[in-house]
Amino acid sequence: xxxxxxxxxxxxxxxxxxxxxxxxxxxxxxxxxxxxxxxxxxxxxxxxxxxxxxxxxxxxxxxxxxxxxxxxxxxxxxxxxxxxxxxxxxxxxxxxxxxxxxxxxxxxxxxxxxxxxxxxxxxxxxxxxxxxxxxxxxxxxxxxxxxxxxxxxxxxxxxxxxxxxxxxxxxxxxxxxxxxxxxxxxxxxxxxxxxxxxxxxxxxxxxxxxxxxxxxxxxxxxxxxxxxxxxxxxxxxxxxxxxxxxxxxxxxxxxxxxxxxxxxxxxxxxxxxxxxxxxxxxxxxxxxxxxxxxxxxxxxxxxxxxxxxxxxxxxxxxxxxxxxxxxxxxxxxxxxxxxxxxxxxxxxxxxxxxxxxxxxxxxxxxxxxxxxxxxxxxxxxxxx
Numbered sequence: 001x002x003x004x005x006x007x008x009x010x011x012x013x014x015x016x017x018x019x020x021x022x023x024x025x026x027x028x029x030x031x032x033x034x035x036x037x038x039x040x041x042x043x044x045x046x047x048x049x050x051x052x053x054x055x056x057x058x059x060x061x062x063x064x065x066x067x068x069x070x071x072x073x074x075x076x077x078x079x080x081x082x083x084x085x086x087x088x089x090x091x092x093x094x095x096x097x098x099x100x101x102x103x104x105x106x107x108x109x110x111x112x113x114x115x116x117x118x119x120x121x122x123x124x125x126x127x128x129x130x131x132x133x134x135x136x137x138x139x140x141x142x143x144x145x146x147x148x149x150x151x152x153x154x155x156x157x158x159x160x161x162x163x164x165x166x167x168x169x170x171x172x173x174x175x176x177x178x179x180x181x182x183x184x185x186x187x188x189x190x191x192x193x194x195x196x197x198x199x200x201x202x203x204x205x206x207x208x209x210x211x212x213x214x215x216x217x218x219x220x221x222x223x224x225x226x227x228x229x230x231x232x233x234x235x236x237x238x239x240x241x242x243x244x245x246x247x248x249x250x251x252x253x254x255x256x257x258x259x260x261x262x263x264x265x266x267x268x269x270x271x272x273x274x275x276x277x278x279x280x281x282x283x284x285x286x287x288x289x290x291x292x293x294x295x296x297x298x299x300x301x302x303x304x305x306x307x308x309x310x311x312x313x314x315x316x317x318x319x320x321x322x323x324x325x326x327x328x329x330x331x332x333x334x335x336x337x338x339x340x341x342x343x344x345x346x347x348x349x350x351x352x353x354x355x356x357x358x359x360x361x362x363x364x365x366x367x368x369x370x371x372x373x374x375x376x377x378x379x380x381x382x383x384x
Contacts, residue, residue, distance in 0.1 A: 006049035007042070007306060009296070010069035012080030012090070013289070017057025018179050018207040019082050021237045021281070026104060027052065028280040029289030030079050032272050037297045044301055051075060057082075057179075057207070059089040066093045076100065076306045077296060082285065083206065084108060084150040091116060100308045102296060104288035106232055106254070108154030109365040115308065117315060118335045119288040119295075119327075121255055123158050124364040126232050129340040130202075130253035131162035133355060134230045139199030140169035145189060145213065148176040152204035155232065158367070159202050172196045181209035186216035194220060203231040210238040214246050224249030235283035239349045247345040255338040256287040256324040257351040265323035288336075291322035295329065325360060335363030 011030050014023030030050065037048050051073045055062040062081060069075045070093070078094070079102045081087040087103055094101045094115045101113075106120040142163045146152025153176075160171045173192060177185045193201065205213045210233070217229060229250040236258055239247045258269065268290065272280055280286070299314035300306050316331040328337040337360035343351025 002045070004046060006047045007300065008049045008051055008073060008075050009306075010066070010073065010075040010078035010080070011050045011052040012055050012062055012065055012069070012078060012086075013052070014057040014082065015054040017055075018209070019057045021208070021241060022082055022206075022235070022283070022285050023057065024279075025237050025281050025283055025286040026080075026082065026289040028272065028276050029104070029282075029286040030293050032268075032275055033290045033293035033297075035275060036271065037294065043297050044304070048297065055080075055086065057086075059083070059085040062086040063089040063093060066090045070097050070099055076308065077102070077311075079104070079289065079293060079296075081105065084154075087116075088150065098308055100306075100311065102292045104292050105285050108151050108158070109367060110154070111365065112333060114334070116334060117292065117295075117329060118333075118363075118365070119292040119329075120285065120336075121232075121338055121340075122335050122363045122365040123155070123367055125255060125338045125340050125361050126253040127155065127158050128162060129342060129355075129357075130230055130232065130251070131159060131165075133253070133342050134200050134202075134228070134251065135163060135166045135169070138226075138228065140166035141172060141197075141199040142170070142202055143172045143193055143196060143198035143200070144174040144202045144204075145186075146174075146176050146204035147179050147181070147206045147209065149179065151206070152176065155204045156202070172198050177205065177209060179207060179209065181205070181212055183212040183216050183219075185209075186213050190216050190220040190222075193222070198227060200227060201229045203229050204233055205231075206233045207238075208241065210234055211242045211246070214242055214250070218246055235285070236350065237281040237283045237286075239345060240281045242349075244349065245347060247349070248347050250345050251354075252343050252345070252351065254284040254341060254343065256284045256322075257341060257343045257353060258282050259343070259350050259353060260324060260341075262323065262325070264321050268323045287323050291320050291327060295320050327360065330363050333363050333365055335365050337362055 013027040053065040077100045109123045144156045302314045303311045319328045341356040
């Protein structure tokens with residue numbers, strides 16, 4: 001007898017708290033993919049049924065809700081987490097009960113779990129390219145600012161090592177602010193920036209406090225034409241929280257921007273706006289959340305069930321035409337082949353893509369090849 005019961009999957013993205021803007025976009029990405037999958041007949045005729053809880057940007061609540069999804073709701077696969085602290089809280093539970101986590105967020109690398117599929121950028125898919133671009137165009141003297149948790153500390157360490165490969169390079173400072181930082185928390189830092197005069201600021205500030213950093217920068221009278229903020233964590237979602245023009249001229253490295261000219265991206269954005277109207281802000285984490293749900297569904301159609309030992313062989317090595325390009329899950333590392341890009345914020349709050357890889361870059365989460373300029377051979381320079 002054919003099983004027609006719904007396929008229940010867990011979704012843990014924060015609708016409230018300091019990372020709720022990104023969290024809501026990730027939730028929208030997952031739900032859009034669920035709708036598309038169900039509209040196409042589900043998974044072998046079975047409806048895909050999301051079970052979502054709000055972890056409120058709190059790592060301990062992520063852990064608690066993971067236990068609930070597994071033991072009360074009976075799910076085998078969970079899609080979720082933004083901050084690395086939340087991922088670190090969830091992984092021991094996922095591993096203990098041998099379940100599967102899809103993690104759709106850029107992160108610091110230096111991790112592997114046989115129970116996790118990592119669909120966000122590893123450092124060799126964003127940090128390496130940003131370091132090469134920003135030091136070539138502005139100089140190698142860096143000022144590092146981050147939020148006070150795991151990802152910024154590790155990302156700043158990596159960026160510091162990359163920048164120091166340049167002649168004349170110098171790491172002038174490394175400063176951290178609370179996750180709920182306000183503009184006043186950046187005032188003394190901006191005074192120090194004024195005194196040290198770096199060539200660029202590298203930001204790993206996340207969540208609502210991102211807008212406060214850019215406001216403090218502007219109030220200090222700095223000019224992005226000569227000393228920009230370069231970031232891995234400032235996306236369209238964070239820019240949507242700022243007043244118009246505040247982020248113009250600054251740079252972000254990411255595999256995905258809304259402005260990508262591809263049929264897959266245009267179709268996906270049209271479907272998103274039809275489903276959620278103007279309430280969703282597409283960004284790199286939204287896109288990863290979207291395509292990873294499709295990767296799961298395609299794998300389960302072949303596997304016939306969602307138990308990890310049966311499902312995993314169909315996930316590893318699988319490919320999908322994502323909005324950023326055709327992505328692939330690396331069988332060895334459980335990370336994803338992605339397309340590095342550099343975007344400069346324009347007056348409309350979108351990114352003008354100034355450089356992008358023509359081919360996907362193999363994930364190297366342990367930075368075995370720890371050098372500047374990994375663009376998968378050829379790249380396109382799209383703007384001055």
